[in-house]
Amino acid sequence: MVRRDIDAFWDRETKNNINENFKELYDKAVTTTKTIDDLVLESGESNMEVVQARAGKPTLNARLNVIDDGLNLVDQQLAQTAQEINRVDSSKANKNEVEEALNNKRDKSVPIGLNDTDSELLAAIEGGEGTSFNLESIPRDYSVTPEKTTFVRSKNLFDGNYIKGGLSGSKTSQTPGFVTTGAFEDAKSAVIEVKQHTTYTISKTPSDRFRVALTSNYPEHNRAVKFIRDEYDDGGDSATEFTFNSENYNYVTIYVTINNELPDFLQIEEGDIATEWYTYGFFITPQAEKYSSIGVIKDRMKDGKVYVNDFTGDGKSDADAIQDAFDHSKGNVVVFNPEKKYNVNKTVTAHASKVRGVEGQNALLEADADIDIFKYVGSKTSGNAIPTPSSGNIELAYSEMKPFINHLRVSSTKGAYVGSGIVFDGTYGLTIDGCHAFNLKHGIKVVGLNRDFIVSNNTIYHCSGQGIFWDNADVHQQNIVGNHISYCKKSLYFLNSNMHNVQIVGNDIESGFTDDIRYPESLIHFYIDDSITQVYEAIHIVGNSLQDHLNNYTQPLLKFESKKEAGIQDLIIGNNQLANALKESLYIEGSDRVAFTGNSIKRGGEDVPYSINLVGSNKNVNISGNNIPTGIQWSAETTKTLIANNILDGFTLPDSDDGKVKVVNNF
Structure with missing residues (x-):
């Protein structure tokens, strides 16, 4: 067995x-x-x-x-x-029961409808009596809360809902406090629960009231409050910020209007300063982003450079791609694709603190609208370039000084002649080198305050306005060197600017009649009217080729025009070639201390009466050692002027001395 x-x-x-x-x-x-x-x-x-x-x-x-x-x-x-x-x-499953359960299983692809809910839930949705509940204050066990998620609350604690009522009383009289009747029928206030002994800052747009009070409980009609900002602090439309400590109180009431005219926006946040405005609510962190729009990570930054091409794609415009590259640069050099033409439909802006340089690699930025196409801005907003701690220049020398824009081409679409190619403002030591700006309104535009910049070796061509335009700028220490500027309405135009230490050296500057631009004006034009307190000072124009290219349409080649006395000072013009002006080659008005020496002037048209014209008040002028083909004219207001040792071609200038103008030894 x-x-x-x-x-x-x-x-x-x-x-x-x-x-x-x-x-x-x-x-x-x-x-x-x-x-x-x-x-x-x-x-x-x-x-x-x-x-x-x-x-x-x-x-x-x-x-x-x-x-x-x-x-x-x-x-x-x-x-x-x-x-x-x-x-x-x-314990064995019943086959019939299993089949019935499978047949009755809800299809997840079909949204839940009202027929899927019970009668209690339907009554709650309809607002039936006895069906209300408070989801936030009475959370169920294991329910989802912001603390258990990646939700981050906005810094703005005000949910946008105002209540009826206002604050009546003052810091010395805390009653009647919060009032909702009578004159306060149309009054509105914001009530926010706060943490005790915490600093908060209120910021808002203007409104007709701005009073603030604290309470231990939610404010009620005719309840006393603690005023921390009362009627004597309203400030009218100008009052928009207030910082306070909540002490041992739980609520703050902000009274904003007595006649139902609410401010456009109100923010209350923890801290002692007002920051950028946000609406009430939550953020989700981290936020998902398109790969093409994320920051400079991994291969987005190679050898300290950021490549614009890495930010293109996904239907993004060229302007957005360029702006993303600029924004995500962390003190890098931004590099353009040399094979790319970027269609720029809005201004792209780089900041010197983020973009230390731009390598264009001859890429083309093209626009069809009258916009600033590429704008480069820095943090230099005031002061000089003296390296003292109080000036901030030493710090800027480390963080922003000497950025560059190299080998970038900028234009408008063919025949448009609109937009400003490169615009800069607030820069410190910027160099623009080897760029090509063409078929624009203005090739390069200088605005705001800039110090110590260099524009060199660029080609600026065929612009309906200015080749380089100083538009009410404040600029000291600048070098314009080795550029080729041609076929612009005005090649260099300085308009009502505060200008000191300008070196215009070794450039080829030409003009001429074209079918699109038509008649050119001046090659170099300094203008300042009598309402401007500043002056143009220390201007050096040396070793340039300055000419109307065969057509004899430019008048004058060089124009220095001040509508106030001595608005142009210490003007040095030397060793230049000036050729083919329609009228005078040199026009000077309102100057003090001028040296025009060693220049060679070539006659333009046959009927040009004079090569040099001194208009209005000019003093301390030295015209000597030049080749001059036609006459010299000066006004009765000209004083302390010497005209000597010039070679005159086709006219004579007898020696004379009337105590104001001395003419000697010209032949």
Whole structure:
């Protein structure tokens, strides 16, 4: 007889083992019973058979007891087996029930509708009585809260909801306090819960009231308040900011209008300064962004350079791509794609603190609107260039000084002649080198305050306005060197600017009639009217080629025009070639201390009456050592002027001295 193991997992083999055990036990019991019966019948005839029946037991009864115990064990196993079978049957899934559950399962692609909700929820949606609840103040266990998410609350604590009522009283009289009736029927206030002993700042647009009070509880009608800003502080439309400490109070009331004319915006934030305005609400951080719009990361910055091409794509305009590159630069050099023409439909602006340089690689920025196409700005807004701690120049020398814009082409679409190519403001030591500005209104425009800049080796071509335009600028220390400027209405135009230390050296500046620009005016024109307190001072124009290119339409080539006395001072014009003016080559008005020496003037038209014309008040003028083809004219207001040692071609100038103008040794 072999006992078969019964496993915990009731598979077919286990069930067969149980059956085999039962069968063997049953067969054994039958055999034993038959043997006993035989032994009883034959007990008197064979002692050996009796011994066999006892099976080693002292008596036959003991043998029978063993058999009874075995039968009892079988009964127990049968009962246990029946119990296990019942347990398995009761836990087994019902096929019909499973199929019904699957058929009734909700399709996730179908939105939940009103028919999917119970009657209590429908009543709550309809605003039924007794169905309201407060989700934020009574959160369920494990419910989602801002603290458990990546939501960040806006710094603005005001949710935009004003309540009826205003503040009546003063710092010395805290009553009646908050009032909602009478004259305050149309009054509006903002009430914000605050933390105790915390500093807050209020900032807003103008309104007819600006009173502030603190309370321990939410303000109620005719309840006293603690005024921290009362009627004597209203300030009318000009009052827009206020900083306070909440002390041991829980609410602040901000009374903004008595006649329902709310401010356009109100912000209250923690801290002692007013910062940029945000609406009330939450941000999600970190915010997902398009790869093409993210910052300078990994391969976006190579060897200290940021590449505009890395910011293009995803339907983004060229202007947005350029602006993204500028904005995400962290003191890097920004590099353009040399094979690319960028269509710029709005101004792109780089700041000197972020963009230390621009490598154009002869890429083209093209616009079809009259805009500032590329604007470069810095933090130099006042002062001089003296390196003192109080001036801020030492700090700027580390953070912004000596940026550059190299080899960038800028234009408008063909035939448009609009827009200003490169505009700069607030720069310190900027260099613009090797660029090409053409078919524009203005090639380069200088605005605001700038110090120590250099414009060198550029080509500025065919502009309907100015090649380089100083538009009411404030500029000291500037070098205009080695440029080719041609076919512009005016090549260099200085308009009502505060100008000191200007070096215009070694340039080729030409003009001429064209079908689009038509008639040119001056090659170099300094203009200042009598309302300007500043002057043009220390102007050096040396070693340039200055000419109307064959057409004889430019008049004059050089024009220095001050409508106030001595508005142009220390003007040095030397060793230049001036050629082919329609009228005079040099026009000077309102100057003091002028040296015009070593220049060679080539005659323009046959009927040009004079090459040099001194108009209005000029004094301390030295005209000497020049080649002059036609006459020199001066006004009666000209004083302390010497005209000497010039070579005159086609006219004579006798020696004379009237105490104001001395003419000597010209031939």
